[in-house]
Amino acid sequence: MTVAILSIGTELTRGEILDTNAHWLAGELTAAGFTVTAADTVDDDLDRIVTCIQRLLRTHLLVIATGGLGPTTDDLTAVAAARALGVDLVRNESALLAIRQRVESRGAILNPGHEKQADLPANAEVLPNTAGTAPGFLLTATGASIAFLPGVPREMKTMFTEQVLPRIRSQSPSNTHQIRLRTYGYGESIVGQHLAGLETLYPGLTVGYRVHFPEVDVKVHVRATTQSVARDVACEAAVEVRRRLGDVVFGEGEEEFPEIVGRAISARGWQLAVAESCTGGLLSHLLTSFPASSYFVGGAVTYANDAKTRLLGVPDQMLRSHGAVSAEVAIAMAEGARRLHQVDVALAVTGIAGPSGGTATKPVGLVHWAIAHPGGTSAQHRIFPGGRDDVRYGAAYAALDLLRRTAVNLSVR
Structure with missing residues (x-):
């Protein structure tokens, strides 16, 4: 079955926010066996929304629309849906009751904006929203169906999984x-x-x-x-x-790189510490984006040379002779972090993230990273292209990859 995705919102067409909903929906629909052939975006203009709905329903058997179901005046999706299908907009009492109960459960008072969210196209099948106030709804016309979901990603994902997918799964070719x-x-x-x-x-x-x-x-x-x-x-x-x-x-599947690295460290029974300069805490952030208490002890962001000396014991003479961005300093940082936290393994990163600070011999993007562990200490370096964030993320991943390969005895790249 061919499916189209319609994202509604001026904030999307202006580029103010990234349309993660369409990306997520396309992946879920494809995994369920559907063929997604269009992903359109339209601003909060009533006539243009109506036109998009009608056009997509003519060319697809199923449309999933997100956005524009909120309480404000620029939330026009329900009105547009009713007009596109030629039906009246009516107050849905069951939807209103659910909205009232959710609002009052939060200690708030129902207001006209909340009530507006219960105004739905006649004959619409209400899709309950267990994660927010705005209900979704499902409409069918000339053999095609269109589901309308909130634009808030958390609410949209919950409603698609709980309400939409069970209703449409039987229409998938399952091949x-x-x-x-x-x-x-x-x-x-x-x-x-x-x-x-x-x-x-x-x-x-x-x-x-x-x-x-x-x-x-x-x-x-x-x-x-x-x-x-x-x-x-x-x-x-x-x-x-x-x-x-x-x-x-x-x-x-959904396995994330830092999660895999943490799993490898845990399997070895190692305790880990990190020392960061140019990554500014990004390594620690990536590692602790997943449960890490079983292996991650702590980290030090030693941006200034003085901090490298005071916290990690990097010698002043080494910093003067080799510079902060060097293999020698990266190794000293890793060994200092391992000693400071009394752990099995420590990781260190130091570099020039840019956009300034580079020289002919040490250009912007140059990063050194090192690992200190029971088998010894080693360092690597690379010049990462791109902007500041590219350098920081490139360095963090390179350091994590060195950690992963060390933990599972893979050859170091």
């Missing part, structure tokens, strides 16, 4: 299967070179790529006669992807 492999270490072009010709080896296979720096996802998508056949072929193709890319593949 596809997708496996998402997560990679770090190669750029997109290199990954593509390694996987060249793969689609010719497996019937119904489509290989897709998604770059979210510094990672590259490989999406192994197979369409076959049945979902069981598609799953078997996708699994075979995924094995071949792993064989070709080797340990550049770090995970699958």
